[in-house]
Amino acid sequence: MKIIGESSIPLDPNLAEEIRRRCGQNVSLCYQCRKCAAGCPNRSFMDSTPTELMRHIQLGMADEAMKGNAIWYCLSCHTCSARCPQDIDIPQVVDALRIIVQEKKVKTDAGSVTLVNRLWMAMLRLGRMYEMGLASLTNLLTGRPFKDAGLAARMIRKGKIKLLPTIRKPLEINRMFKRARKLKK
Amino acid sequence: MKIAYFPGCSLHSMAAEFDVSTRRVCQSLDVQLCEVKDWTCCGSSPAHGCDELMSLALPARILALTTETENLREVCAPCASCYSRLKFAQERLTDPRWRADIETVVGRPCPPDVGIFNMIELVIGKVGLDNVASHVVRPLAGIKVACYYGCLLTRPPKVIGSTNFENPTDMDAIMETLGAQVLDWNHKTSCCGASFALTKTEVVLNLTRKILADARNVGAEAIAVACPLCHANLDGRQEQINAAFGTDFHVPVFYFTQLMGLAFGIPPKELAVGKHLTDVGDFLKERALL
Numbered sequence: 001m002k003i004i005g006e007s008s009i010p011l012d013p014n015l016a017e018e019i020r021r022r023c024g025q026n027v028s029l030c031y032q033c034r035k036c037a038a039g040c041p042n043r044s045f046m047d048s049t050p051t052e053l054m055r056h057i058q059l060g061m062a063d064e065a066m067k068g069n070a071i072w073y074c075l076s077c078h079t080c081s082a083r084c085p086q087d088i089d090i091p092q093v094v095d096a097l098r099i100i101v102q103e104k105k106v107k108t109d110a111g112s113v114t115l116v117n118r119l120w121m122a123m124l125r126l127g128r129m130y131e132m133g134l135a136s137l138t139n140l141l142t143g144r145p146f147k148d149a150g151l152a153a154r155m156i157r158k159g160k161i162k163l164l165p166t167i168r169k170p171l172e173i174n175r176m177f178k179r180a181r182k183l184k185k
Numbered sequence: 186m187k188i189a190y191f192p193g194c195s196l197h198s199m200a201a202e203f204d205v206s207t208r209r210v211c212q213s214l215d216v217q218l219c220e221v222k223d224w225t226c227c228g229s230s231p232a233h234g235c236d237e238l239m240s241l242a243l244p245a246r247i248l249a250l251t252t253e254t255e256n257l258r259e260v261c262a263p264c265a266s267c268y269s270r271l272k273f274a275q276e277r278l279t280d281p282r283w284r285a286d287i288e289t290v291v292g293r294p295c296p297p298d299v300g301i302f303n304m305i306e307l308v309i310g311k312v313g314l315d316n317v318a319s320h321v322v323r324p325l326a327g328i329k330v331a332c333y334y335g336c337l338l339t340r341p342p343k344v345i346g347s348t349n350f351e352n353p354t355d356m357d358a359i360m361e362t363l364g365a366q367v368l369d370w371n372h373k374t375s376c377c378g379a380s381f382a383l384t385k386t387e388v389v390l391n392l393t394r395k396i397l398a399d400a401r402n403v404g405a406e407a408i409a410v411a412c413p414l415c416h417a418n419l420d421g422r423q424e425q426i427n428a429a430f431g432t433d434f435h436v437p438v439f440y441f442t443q444l445m446g447l448a449f450g451i452p453p454k455e456l457a458v459g460k461h462l463t464d465v466g467d468f469l470k471e472r473a474l475l
Contacts, residue, residue, distance in 0.1 A: 016361070018312065022237070023237070041375060041376045041378075041392055042392075045385075045388065062463055066193060069421055071386070074234070075336075075376050075378060075379070075380060075381065075388075075390070076230055076234075076336075076380060077335055077336040077340070077376035078337070078340035078341040079336070079340065079376065080341075080360075080375075082340045082342055082350050083350075087343070089341060089343070091341075095233050095234050095237065096237075098234045098235065099234070099235060099237060100235070102235050111384060111385065112383075112384045113234070113384050113385075114235070114381045116383050116384050117231040117233060117234055117235040118230070119232035120229075121232065121235060121236060121239070123229065124225075124226050124232070124243075126227065127225045128194045128197070128225060128226050129194035129195075129226045131194070131198055134383070135383060138383050138384075147386070148283065148386070150424075151421060151422070151424075151425065151462075152334065153365075153423075154348070154462055155421070155462070156198060157330055158459075158460045158461075158462065159201070159460065160199045160201065160460060160462075161198055161199060161200065162197070162198045166197065168223055168224070168225050169223050172225075172292075173225055175292065176239070176242055176243075176246070176290050176291065176292070177239065179290045179292070180236070180238045180239050180242060180290045181290060183289060183290065185236065
């Protein structure tokens with residue numbers, strides 16, 4: 001963890017409470033045992049560990065919690081939450097942070113994750129996931145049009161990818177999205 | 186026995202082998218799978234990372250439709266991600282405040298008491314290992330198998346209800362019943378990087394490489410899996426991993442339902458083994474399973 005002059009850190013005293021309101025997880029219970037950091041398979045990519053993330057939230061260090069890449073490298077594999085002695089569901093805390101960042105349009109180190117999330121949620125309105133469309137659009141929009149092209153070709157030859165979307169109940173799904181948006185207001 | 190069946194998007198495309206072998210094995214075991222009518226996507230990982238309410242309402246819709254499928258109260262979801270999302274939705278439905286919101290969005294009553302099974306649970310809990318044993322006509326005589334469970338079939342234990350989440354053994358028990366020699370190894374429940382396939386492929390290659398390496402170190406001739414994304418990475422990315430890390434992996438990766446089918450004497454063609462990206466033909470020939 002970096003040591004920073006305390007006067008230079010903007011603090012959000014409501015951060016822990018907002019997380020709790022959104023996902024029901026009480027991060028104040030964390031006593032920094034580091035079991036989550038020890039077991040995290042993606043720890044080596046993150047600029048702060050899950051344990052540090054819990055501390056940042058406890059202290060209200062919103063920038064540290066949201067602007068780094070840690071929340072975007074979480075795999076939601078639940079190794080940490082399975083082992084947490086205080087029963088904190090850390091991936092749900094991470095999801096809450098991701099949602100706040102996306103709602104408030106905070107500038108963050110998300111890579112292409114938020115883009116793929118948006119594409120996924122848009123495509124989902126067809127009813128069933130159109131993997132071919134999702135992958136090609138993602139590659140196009142991230143400027144890597146030929147990413148995994150060899151793999152895709154082999155999958156198509158084996159009949160593992162559908163070339164056309166399967167549409168199921170798109171009107172019903174769209175109505176669900178509308179009702180959800182209304183409820184959130 | 187009759188149970189509702191929610192295959193999910195993956196089983197209709199890149200994991201067709203899992204769908205085909207599950208249906209075929211269930212047919213042999215006299216389990217009638219009634220596909221949930223007009224099922225739609227569960228939302229999977231991207232939904233819970235950007236829209237909590239929809240990430241619960243989408244799987245809750247499947248639970249609602251289950252009860253409309255011949256009045257069944259139990260559903261089988263082979264895909265680990267679908268299974269996990271159904272379990273998360275069910276957990277929230279037990280909270281009256283959440284249930285009201287979810288039902289408003291779904292527009293149907295969403296009962297919180299639908300029984301949710303993955304295929305391992307269905308085989309162990311509903312079919313029974315004795316019943317499985319009675320169908321084995323071509324035992325997997327001593328084939329060394331590493332059973333890979335991944336993340337979402339057992340974690341988080343509070344939501345899934347699993348007790349042995351650090352060392353699950355149910356798939357091992359099924360493989361032993363088929364006559365296979367099940368191996369102990371370190372990466373049984375390690376993450377393969379599934380949800381990062383489109384966004385951070387370098388993570389997937391790195392994590393999947395470790396799993397393949399460990400399986401090979403303990404002498405596995407094949408890996409058994411029960412999740413479409415585990416299979417897509419372990420089976421489908423071996424070529425990319427070999428190119429990136431200078432390795433020479435060529436490990437057959439089967440859905441455990443395919444290995445059940447082979448032991449039951451079902452022709453490999455009916456279990457879609459030809460769809461694997463890492464060829465399993467030589468393995469099947471050597472082991473006289475063709």
